[in-house]
Amino acid sequence: MSLIVSNLRKKYGDRVVVDSLSFEMPRPGVYALLGTNGAGKTTSIRMILGMLARDGGEVLWNGRELSVGECSVGYLAEERGLYPKYPLMDQLVYFAALRGVPKAEAKRRIERWAARLEVEEYLYPEKAAAQAASGARRSRVKKPKPKLADQLSKGNQQKIQLITALISDPELIILDEPLSGLDPVNTDLFKTIIREEIDAGKYLIMSSHQMATVEEFCTDITILDRSKTVLQGHLSEIKKSYGRVNLYLKTEREADEQIHQSGARVLTRKENEYQLKVTGGEQANFLLGLLARAGVPVICFDLREPSLHEIFVEKVGEVHDPS
Amino acid sequence: MTRLKQNLTGLGPVLHFSFTQLVRAKGNIITLAIFMLAALVSVPAASLLSGPASPPEPDYEYAEPARESGGLSVSYSVVSQSEHLGGGGEKSSGGYFVQLAHSILVMMVSIMSVSYITGAVAEEKTSKLIELLMVSVKPLALIVGKILSVMLYMLMTFALIALCFALSNTISSVFLHSSLSLFAGADGASLLAGVNAGTVLAALVSLLLGYLTFAIAAGLFGAACSAAEDVQGAAGGCTVLIMLAYFASVVAGAVGGPVSTVCSLVPVLSVFCAPAQYVLGELSLPLLCLSWVIQAACVALLALLCSRIYAALLIYRGSRVRLRQMLRMARGGKEAV
Incomplete structure (x- = not known):
C-alpha cells in the first residue's frame, strides 16, 4: 500500500491557499504536515479526504x-465535536455505521475502546451504577440515564472522538492536533495508542504545533x-x-572565557549550564580542548543536531524575513 | 447514476439516526402526546359541549335528496348553499374551510420541518461535527437523510393523529350518536363525503412537493449558519416565506376565480392553493398537473443549487451566508463566499 499526494492546489478567488503540495508515503509510518497558522494544513x-474540491493535483491510495x-x-479533526444532546453510545454506533461497521461489531469495538480509554462509566452508566450500588437492594437501584456529550469534560470528549476516528480500524489515520488540550496522563494514553497504531502498520498523517510530539x-x-x-x-x-550545532555544556565553574575564545554563541545560560550554538563538531572540539587546558571540570558536554522546533522557526523565519 | 449512488453512500445510517433521534426527543414525544390526546377527545368533547346530536337547522333550500355520510343523514350540498346565497359562481363557506384547513396543514408541516432541518444542519456545523461526518458520508446523503427522516416522522405523526381522530369519531358515533360530519356543518359534511382517493392523492403530492421545496431551502439556510445564534435568523427567513404563502393562499381562497387559479400555478403558493382548489372544482386536473410540474421544476432547481454549493457551505466559517452570496457561489464557483 502507498499514499501519493501530488501537486495539490487550491485557490480562494485570487488567493492561493495550497500551492503544489506533494508528498509520498510508500510504507506505513507517520507523516507530519507542519506549518504556521493559516499555512494551508x-x-x-x-x-x-475529498471534502474540499481541488483546483489541481491528485491523491492516490494504492495507485488509485x-x-x-x-x-x-x-x-x-482539529475542530472536535459531538452531538451535544444525543446519547454517546448512539453517536458511536452511528459513526461506526457510517463507516460500514455492523451494529453488533461496533458495540464490541466500543466496549474494547471504552476500557482502553477509561471512559466506561460514561458509555455504560448502568454498569457503573450497578457497581456503585452493589451493596444496596436491587429494587432501589434507579436506572441511570445515558450520558450526553455535554456532560463530559473536554478531555473525555476527546477520548470519545478518538474512538470515532479509530472504530472502523482504519488503514489511513489523519490526526489534526491530536494531543491539544489533554492533561499529561491522557497525553501519555493517547501517545501509547498512536504508537500501537504505528506498530499495527497503519499510515498516519499528523498535523501538530507541538514539535516535540x-x-x-x-x-x-x-x-x-x-x-x-x-x-x-x-x-x-x-x-x-x-x-550538530547545538551544544549543551555544564561545568563546575564558569566557562565564559573559553566559550568566548571558541567563538560559540551563547543562547541561554543558567549558572554554569550553557546552551550554545556552534558551527559544527570542529568548533565544539576546539571549545572542549580550551576547557581541558584551562582545567575547567566538565560535567556534561552534549553536541546535538538542531531540534525540529529550531528547524521550523528557522525555515519559517527565513521566509518571513529573507534578509 | 454511479456518481449519484456514490453521493448517497451512507444515506441509510443518516436516515436511521436522524429518525431515531426525532422519535426519542423529549419535546417531540410531549408534542405528539398532546396532539394525539387532543385528537382523541376532540369529537366526544365537541359532542358533549354541543348537547344532543341533531342535524343543523336548514337555512337554505334542499337541492338534492338526502344521502348517507358517516352514518348520519346529510341533506345539503355546497352547490345548494351557493345558489341560495345568490352566487352561482361564488365560493361557499365550505370551500373556504377546505382552503383554510389545507393551508393550515401545509403551514404546520412546513414550519415544523423547516425548524427541525435548519436546526439539525446548523447543529452539525456549530458542534464542529461536520468534518467528522464528511469523512464517511457525502453532503448530499446528509441532507437527503435529514429530509427523508423528517418526512417519515411527519407522516408517522399525522398518521397517528388521524388514527386517534378516527378512533375518536368511531367511539363518538357508537356511544354518543354524534360524529365529525355533524360538526363540520352542511358544507363540511358534503365536502367530507367528497373526499376520495383522488383528492387525498392530490393533496399528498402537493404536500410532498411543498415539503421538498421548504426542506431543501431549510437545508441550505441551515448550512449557511456558522454559529448557533445564526440559526434563528435562518429558520426565520424560511418561516416568513411560508407565512406569506399561507396568507396569500387564504386570501386567494376567499377571492376565488382567476386569482386562485393563478395562485395555484405560482411555485410555493401552489402548494397551498392547488389541491384545495382542485377539490373545490375551481382547478381542472390538467391545471393541477401543470402546477405540479412547475413546483417539481422549482424543487429540481433548488436541488441543483443545493448540490452545487451545499458541500462548500458546510465547511464555510464566517458570517451567515446570504441568499445573494449563495447564488453568486452557484454561478461563479463554490468558493465565491
Whole structure:
C-alpha cells in the first residue's frame, strides 16, 4: 500500500491557499504536515479526504484515486465535536455505521475502546451504577440515564472522538492536533495508542504545533508556510543536513572565557549550564580542548543536531524575513 | 447514476439516526402526546359541549335528496348553499374551510420541518461535527437523510393523529350518536363525503412537493449558519416565506376565480392553493398537473443549487451566508463566499 499526494492546489478567488503540495508515503509510518497558522494544513487535509474540491493535483491510495469508500479512513479533526444532546453510545454506533461497521461489531469495538480509554462509566452508566450500588437492594437501584456529550469534560470528549476516528480500524489515520488540550496522563494514553497504531502498520498523517510530539512519532515531514512547501524530507536526514550545532555544556565553574575564545554563541545560560550554538563538531572540539587546558571540570558536554522546533522557526523565519 | 449512488453512500445510517433521534426527543414525544390526546377527545368533547346530536337547522333550500355520510343523514350540498346565497359562481363557506384547513396543514408541516432541518444542519456545523461526518458520508446523503427522516416522522405523526381522530369519531358515533360530519356543518359534511382517493392523492403530492421545496431551502439556510445564534435568523427567513404563502393562499381562497387559479400555478403558493382548489372544482386536473410540474421544476432547481454549493457551505466559517452570496457561489464557483 502507498499514499501519493501530488501537486495539490487550491485557490480562494485570487488567493492561493495550497500551492503544489506533494508528498509520498510508500510504507506505513507517520507523516507530519507542519506549518504556521493559516499555512494551508487543514485545507490540504480536507482536499486529501475529498471534502474540499481541488483546483489541481491528485491523491492516490494504492495507485488509485483515494476514496473513503475503498480506503477506510480515520480522522480526528482539529475542530472536535459531538452531538451535544444525543446519547454517546448512539453517536458511536452511528459513526461506526457510517463507516460500514455492523451494529453488533461496533458495540464490541466500543466496549474494547471504552476500557482502553477509561471512559466506561460514561458509555455504560448502568454498569457503573450497578457497581456503585452493589451493596444496596436491587429494587432501589434507579436506572441511570445515558450520558450526553455535554456532560463530559473536554478531555473525555476527546477520548470519545478518538474512538470515532479509530472504530472502523482504519488503514489511513489523519490526526489534526491530536494531543491539544489533554492533561499529561491522557497525553501519555493517547501517545501509547498512536504508537500501537504505528506498530499495527497503519499510515498516519499528523498535523501538530507541538514539535516535540511530531519528533517523537514522525519519520517524514513537510513544512508549509503561506501555502508553499518550505521544507520537506526525512526528518533524520533533514536534521543531519543541519549538522550538530547545538551544544549543551555544564561545568563546575564558569566557562565564559573559553566559550568566548571558541567563538560559540551563547543562547541561554543558567549558572554554569550553557546552551550554545556552534558551527559544527570542529568548533565544539576546539571549545572542549580550551576547557581541558584551562582545567575547567566538565560535567556534561552534549553536541546535538538542531531540534525540529529550531528547524521550523528557522525555515519559517527565513521566509518571513529573507534578509 | 454511479456518481449519484456514490453521493448517497451512507444515506441509510443518516436516515436511521436522524429518525431515531426525532422519535426519542423529549419535546417531540410531549408534542405528539398532546396532539394525539387532543385528537382523541376532540369529537366526544365537541359532542358533549354541543348537547344532543341533531342535524343543523336548514337555512337554505334542499337541492338534492338526502344521502348517507358517516352514518348520519346529510341533506345539503355546497352547490345548494351557493345558489341560495345568490352566487352561482361564488365560493361557499365550505370551500373556504377546505382552503383554510389545507393551508393550515401545509403551514404546520412546513414550519415544523423547516425548524427541525435548519436546526439539525446548523447543529452539525456549530458542534464542529461536520468534518467528522464528511469523512464517511457525502453532503448530499446528509441532507437527503435529514429530509427523508423528517418526512417519515411527519407522516408517522399525522398518521397517528388521524388514527386517534378516527378512533375518536368511531367511539363518538357508537356511544354518543354524534360524529365529525355533524360538526363540520352542511358544507363540511358534503365536502367530507367528497373526499376520495383522488383528492387525498392530490393533496399528498402537493404536500410532498411543498415539503421538498421548504426542506431543501431549510437545508441550505441551515448550512449557511456558522454559529448557533445564526440559526434563528435562518429558520426565520424560511418561516416568513411560508407565512406569506399561507396568507396569500387564504386570501386567494376567499377571492376565488382567476386569482386562485393563478395562485395555484405560482411555485410555493401552489402548494397551498392547488389541491384545495382542485377539490373545490375551481382547478381542472390538467391545471393541477401543470402546477405540479412547475413546483417539481422549482424543487429540481433548488436541488441543483443545493448540490452545487451545499458541500462548500458546510465547511464555510464566517458570517451567515446570504441568499445573494449563495447564488453568486452557484454561478461563479463554490468558493465565491
